[in-house]
Amino acid sequence: MNPYKIDIGAVYSHRPSQHNTVHLGAFQPVEKELVFDIDMTDYDDVRTCCSSAEICSKCWTLMTIAVRIIDRALVEDLGMKHRLWVYSGRRGVHCWVCDDAVRKWSPALRAAAVEYLTLVKGGAETVKKVNLSEPVHPFIRRSVNVVEKYFEEYALVGQDILGSPERWDKVLALVPEEHREQLQGDFPKKRDSVQRWELLKGRMERTRRAASTGKGAACYADWEIMLQYCFPRLDINVSKGVGHLLKSPFSVHPKTGRISVPLDLQRLDQFDPFAVPTISSLCRELDAAGDDGEQEDSGETEPKRRVRDYKRTSLAPYVRVFEQFLEEMERARRGERLQRSDLQGDF
Amino acid sequence: MEFSSRARQRHTRLAGDRRDPYPHSLQFYQEPPTESISLAEFESFAVDRLRLLKVVENLGVSHVRSSDSYKTKLEAEFRRLKFPYRALAEDDYDARRKDHISHFILRLAYCQSEELRRWFLQQEMDLFRYRFNELTEGLRQKFLEHVNLQFEAISEDLKNELANELFTSTPGFTMTKVKEQMFYKVGLSDAVDLFRARRVFIKDGFAFVPLKDIDAIVLNNYRQKLSKALAVSLILQVLLHCLMMILSSSHLDLKHINLFLSNSIKTNSCFIIKNYFFLIPHNHSLEILTFSWVFIIIFYRTGMFKVTALFQACIIFFCFMM
Numbered sequence: 043m044n045p046y047k048i049d050i051g052a053v054y055s056h057r058p059s060q061h062n063t064v065h066l067g068a069f070q071p072v073e074k075e076l077v078f079d080i081d082m083t084d085y086d087d088v089r090t091c092c093s094s095a096e097i098c099s100k101c102w103t104l105m106t107i108a109v110r111i112i113d114r115a116l117v118e119d120l121g122m123k124h125r126l127w128v129y130s131g132r133r134g135v136h137c138w139v140c141d142d143a144v145r146k147w148s149p150a151l152r153a154a155a156v157e158y159l160t161l162v163k164g165g166a167e168t169v170k171k172v173n174l175s176e177p178v179h180p181f182i183r184r185s186v187n188v189v190e191k192y193f194e195e196y197a198l199v200g201q202d203i204l205g206s207p208e209r210w211d212k213v214l215a216l217v218p219e220e221h222r223e224q225l226q227g228d229f230p231k232k233r234d235s236v237q238r239w240e241l242l243k244g245r246m247e248r249t250r251r252a253a254s255t256g257k258g259a260a261c262y263a264d265w266e267i268m269l270q271y272c273f274p275r276l277d278i279n280v281s282k283g284v285g286h287l288l289k290s291p292f293s294v295h296p297k298t299g300r301i302s303v304p305l306d307l308q309r310l311d312q313f314d315p316f317a318v319p320t321i322s323s324l325c326r327e328l329d330a331a332g333d334d335g336e337q338e339d340s341g342e343t344e345p346k347r348r349v350r351d352y353k354r355t356s357l358a359p360y361v362r363v364f365e366q367f368l369e370e371m372e373r374a375r376r377g378e379r380l381q382r383s384d385l386q387g388d389f
Numbered sequence: 390m391e392f393s394s395r396a397r398q399r400h401t402r403l404a405g406d407r408r409d410p411y412p413h414s415l416q417f418y419q420e421p422p423t424e425s426i427s428l429a430e431f432e433s434f435a436v437d438r439l440r441l442l443k444v445v446e447n448l449g450v451s452h453v454r455s456s457d458s459y460k461t462k463l464e465a466e467f468r469r470l471k472f473p474y475r476a477l478a479e480d481d482y483d484a485r486r487k488d489h490i491s492h493f494i495l496r497l498a499y500c501q502s503e504e505l506r507r508w509f510l511q512q513e514m515d516l517f518r519y520r521f522n523e524l525t526e527g528l529r530q531k532f533l534e535h536v537n538l539q540f541e542a543i544s545e546d547l548k549n550e551l552a553n554e555l556f557t558s559t560p561g562f563t564m565t566k567v568k569e570q571m572f573y574k575v576g577l578s579d580a581v582d583l584f585r586a587r588r589v590f591i592k593d594g595f596a597f598v599p600l601k602d603i604d605a606i607v608l609n610n611y612r613q614k615l616s617k618a619l620a621v622s623l624i625l626q627v628l629l630h631c632l633m634m635i636l637s638s639s640h641l642d643l644k645h646i647n648l649f650l651s652n653s654i655k656t657n658s659c660f661i662i663k664n665y666f667f668l669i670p671h672n673h674s675l676e677i678l679t680f681s682w683v684f685i686i687i688f689y690r691t692g693m694f695k696v697t698a699l700f701q702a703c704i705i706f707f708c709f710m711m
Contacts, residue, residue, distance in 0.1 A: 118593070119591045120594055121577075121592075121594025122594070151578055151581055154584060155585075157585040158584055158585055177557040179590075180554045181587060183557070
């Protein structure tokens with residue numbers, strides 16, 4: 043019997059199969075990676091192109107933005123070094139943080155990290171999910187900087203959030219009363235979403251300039267709109283629970299057949315979820331590679347040939363990303379071991 | 390006679406001849422007291438502290454913890470029961486000593502069940518929080534140095550570099566306040582409540598906490614230490630209860646027993662033995678169980694805690710039966 047799905051959880055104090063032989067309380071999780079799960083379905087209220095499990099190239103940008111924002115925060119703010127981002131196979135991404143210290147974090151600390159990274163709050167009933175007030179924390183400021191790079195192309199052109207009166211009413215619902223009427227009057231005069239956004243943004247920036255000289259209160263509605271439409275939405279239960287299981291990288295997604303491949307952060311903007319190999323396409327490639335290979339290395343043993351075959355399939359670049367990630371960790375661990383043995387004088 | 394020797398002691402303390410055992414009115418209660426006290430003092434200290442903790446509990450329920458009425462009422466109670474409160478070191482020695490000893494006595498009594506432990510922990514935390522916040526900034530600084538809490542203050546240069554970030558991330562701070570107050574570099578696990586609400590600037594896995602927010606972190610630290618200490622107290626207490634049985638029934642020398650115990654247990658045990666001895670009745674019928682006590686010590690020493698616990702349970706059962 044072969045497994046068709048592999049989920050990874052925590053390292054325990056005893057073998058899990060023997061958990062009944064040890065009395066309650068002694069069987070504890072010892073360490074587990076910090077994981078994040080970002081799912082496209084959580085964005086349904088702000089997507090116009092797809093809904094629930096569907097994704098398209100237009101809304102995939104949300105994942106790109108999410109990865110960039112969270113990764114920046116993990117590295118610069120939380121000081122994490124070893125992160126692996128993985129495409130989940132259908133409609134989202136996972137992140138595995140494997141730093142030694144982080145693996146030992148308590149559930150409370152993990153929950154705190156997720157809360158730090160959460161800006162969009164509220165369920166279906168809440169209209170305005172992001173509320174900013176002065177002073178604005180540097181984390182929020184930097185996240186807005188990331189969103190700004192993608193906002194025009196994704197939201198104004200792709201999703202066209204200010205394209206029609208129904209759409210811009212939804213956006214204007216997030217703007218405070220005192221500015222809403224004026225904007226509602228001016229919007230029809232403009233040609234497209236881009237121009238209307240310029241109007242809204244300009245107005246908000248004026249309030250902030252005035253506030254810095256002491257005249258009136260600053261309004262951050264333009265930032266709030268950008269964040270509500272683009273900021274990542276994390277599932278706290280996935281990250282908090284030390285007993286939670288998450289799909290292993292390189293496993294096959296049962297519904298789409300796609301492989302959960304690691305993402306290359308250097309080429310994140312060019313990633314296309316529809317170009318990810320499926321199990322059937324891999325099988326075809328392997329068969330083709332096997333037929334060619336037979337002529338060359340007929341002297342080799344079966345397993346050796348099988349191991350090298352993946353390099354001839356489209357899985358190769360993804361495996362390279364994974365290997366680079368592992369090499370980084372290995373290097374760091376070797377450095378630590380050297381340091382420790384130096385301290386102990388153990389040669 | 391007694392009076393003059395007391396005065397002489399106080400004099401030498403003022404002159405700095407002896408090392409002052411209580412340099413601060415507040416402490417983490419990490420070292421148990423090593424002196425012997427009379428049974429009367431033992432009882433009165435314990436009762437007074439219990440009264441104080443009960444007042445803390447009642448006030449905590451009926452008032453908001455930082456309100457003025459809470460503070461004045463608690464202050465009155467401190468004065469009445471003669472616990473250390475806003476006095477200079479020279480005058481406060483008796484109150485601080487009482488504080489120290491009474492904490493350890495109550496620790497013994499309240500380590501015995503989960504509910505008791507939780508109650509004791511909660512009241513001691515509230516007490517500590519109140520006393521820490523009543524300290525002046527200078528005294529707070531000195532106390533932190535004394536307990537060696539590894540919070541390094543960031544240098545002026547770093548502070549100027551991060552001034553803008555610190556100003557926007559710490560609520561209630563103007564630029565001038567950022568420039569004057571001390572900021573400390575704290576690990577993320579110590580500053581959980583602050584960074585989860587984004588009320589502090591974090592960078593590279595460290596939080597930059599202003600002095601005014603340090604109390605939450607210190608409190609957390611105190612809670613962890615006390616929680617661990619209570620768990621240890623329980624083990625010690627049961628073990629030493631057994632030891633007392635041996636002592637009283639088999640006339641073994643205290644020195645021999647001490648050989649079996651590691652150093653840290655020893656300092657704790659001396660205090661407990663000296664005072665507990667009064668409280669355990671001699672029961673000669675336990676002589677037949679002496680041999681099993683030796684096993685207990687050996688098991689404990691070699692780390693077989695489960696077996697030790699089982700043995701202790703049996704022995705205590707027998708003790709009550711006889």
